[in-house]
Amino acid sequence: MRTVNSNDPASAPRFDPEAQGPAPDPDATGAVEPPPQPEGMPGRETHERKAAWRRGEARAAERAGGSEPPRDPYSGLAHPGIAAHAFAALSENVRDYAIFLLDPDGVITFWGEGARLMKWWTQDEAEGGHLRLLYPDGGSEDGTAEEHLLQAARDGEYTGEGHRVRNDNSTFWAGVTLTALRDPEGNLLGYAKVTRDLTARRAADAALVAAHEAAEQARRHAEEASQMKSLFLATMSHEIRTPLNAVMAYTEILTMEMAGPLSPAQHAHLGRIRTSSQHLLAIIDDVLDLSRVEAGRMVVGRSVMQVDAVVSEALALVEPQASAKGVELSSAVSGVASELTAWGDSERIRQILLNLLTNAVKFTDPGGRITLSAGAALQPPDDIQVEGEGPWIYVRVEDTGKGIPADRVQAVFEPFVQADMTLTRQHGGSGLGLAISRRLARLMGGDLTLRSTEGLGSTFFFWLPAAPAEMVRADMGHPSVATPxxxxxxxxxxxxxxxxxxxxxxxxxxxxxxxxxxxxxxxxxxxxxxxxxxxxxxxxxxxxxxxxxxxxxxxxxxxxxxxxxxxxxxxxxxxxxxxxxxxxxxxxxxxxxxxxxxxxxxxxxxxxxxxxxxxxxxxxxxxxxxxxxxxxxxxxxxxxxxxx
CATH class of the missing domain: 1.10.490 (Globin-like)
Structure with missing residues (x-):
């Protein structure tokens, strides 16, 4: 085995940081003409760039003519001694990289200060040692030292990542580049090795991967939990509906006095049972709707409908309730607004409008007013979640009711939530209507938003994609995307x-x-x-x-x-x-x-x-x-x- 004397004067010279020399000429240039004067004048940099472009063109022309400009492959235009000093300076002073030299057999011949700081091996320990001293026993994840030397000699360079060993036998994750050095005749002179410590980067990557996997696992668990919840709600709703249907049917049988005559008081009690059963049935219907939406089983149609027609139907259904409470119900959908058309499922649109109107009646005091209006917009407001370029149709339901506190505006769209739970006890309801309505609106490509001021009332905006008016007739009688x-x-x-x-x-x-x-x-x-x-x-x-x-x-x-x-x-x-x-x-x-x-x-x-x-x-x-x-x-x- 050949050894190397690290004190050999033929080895690369050490850089002496104390050495002094003449100050650089501020007017030095690679151009034929001197740079603009005085120093610091704008244009000196552009002058140098233009000279570089001209110089590159001239040298390319020389090569094309068969005359190669003289240039050493390792020192360029510099004196070979300057290039050697430059390598030593880099090895000693660059701290982010370990830079060192090896002979053709892989024995370390030059060990810089940057290598010592990263790998902890001193110059006395490293120089004269083989490259394998930096590898774990049996090689690293990317191979052995001998394999890497062979690949660099064959291909000119080896690049890879793997564990390397420090002086105290601890390891770090290294990114390495091993380059073969050859003379003009192609003879192998040795190798240059550049190493970077990638431990921190690898740890950060691992943390990101772990975080992504944890997030993905959490997402899967959340989806599974949501599906289980929806299945539970659907199952329980059906289970509750089973005895409820029987209760309502037997109530009808009793009312018909099939088992014998009833007193007026008994008829009154049966009436209360019937009313309570119908109320419970409505809540169950809401729970089933919510479970279908969240389980992805809710199908909505896509057809062209006229806004005025659906609004009129919804108003007609809510009018008796509003009149009984003494709430004024009016429609401002007229003129151009009455001719607006939108894409959607007319049955679901009617369901949403009915929910908005019945809520408005419920939470508006006698003597109050509820107003419906409609319009169009090329661009929707920032607070709605819609996709597509528009235009958009909206139906606005505005009331003079109690209003909703600002910190509760978004919460009312969550399942089982109302702005004031005391109102739930007073007026009834499950707190599902708005949650279902917003989900249905988004399934149809629209949205449902709210603006409210506590004490002054609330305004709901129901958004849908606009449709060409001429398509209303063409769409009549044709089946929707949804099954009936x-x-x-x-x-x-x-x-x-x-x-x-x-x-x-x-x-x-x-x-x-x-x-x-x-x-x-x-x-x-x-x-x-x-x-x-x-x-x-x-x-x-x-x-x-x-x-x-x-x-x-x-x-x-x-x-x-x-x-x-x-x-x-x-x-x-x-x-x-x-x-x-x-x-x-x-x-x-x-x-x-x-x-x-x-x-x-x-x-x-x-x-x-x-x-x-x-x-x-x-x-x-x-x-x-x-x-x-x-x-x-x-x-x-x-x-x-x-x-x-």
């Missing part, structure tokens, strides 16, 4: 059946008494013909409104509702047999009932896409067909055709 079997439509059908029960019963009885196919009904009393049909229809409505077609309609609530309908249908078949009806008359009366109920639903529900209403009517007919089958079976058993 949405919860909102189901509830709308439920409400239609409940609202039209009396009218359905009247038409049903009138047709039975005049239809040639039902002669047994012509002389019967109204009570005999109706035969608890009101309870049957009420239970169908409640069961239908509780369906969730997206999740499947075979839940406990549907089965419990069908059980009540089955009991009523069984009694109906028995009653028709006792009255002497023919089986064909029982079938005919169910056909009449189906026609009357379909007409009632069409009267009560006015939608832009009639095919959605027809699909819901077909779904209702499934319940009626099941009731008809049970009635026929019960009729046949009473007649002795079927065994009990």
């Amino acid at each position: 079997a949405t919860t909102a439509i189901l509830r709308e059908v439920r409400d239609a059946i409940l609202a039209e029960v009396e009218r359905v019963l009247y038409g049903f009885v009138a047709r039975l008494r005049s239809d040639p196919a039902t002669p047994s009904a012509h002389a019967r009393t109204e009570a005999e013909l109706e035969d608890h049909l009101a309870s049957f229809l009420s239970d169908v409505a409640q069961t239908f409104g509780g369906m969730d077609l997206a999740a499947g309609s075979d839940g406990e609530g549907i089965r419990d509702g069908s059980d009540i309908q089955r009991r009523i249908s069984q009694r109906h078949g028995e009653q028709r047999f006792r009255l002497g009806w023919a089986e064909s008359e029982v079938s005919r009366e169910h056909q009449i009932l189906s026609e009357e109920l379909a007409a009632a639903i069409r009267r009560h529900i006015r939608r832009e896409r009639p095919h959605e209403v027809e699909e819901m009517i077909d779904a209702v007919r499934v319940f009626l067909a099941a009731g008809e089958r049970v009635s026929i079976e019960s009729y046949r058993r009473a007649a002795g055709v079927l065994s009990a």
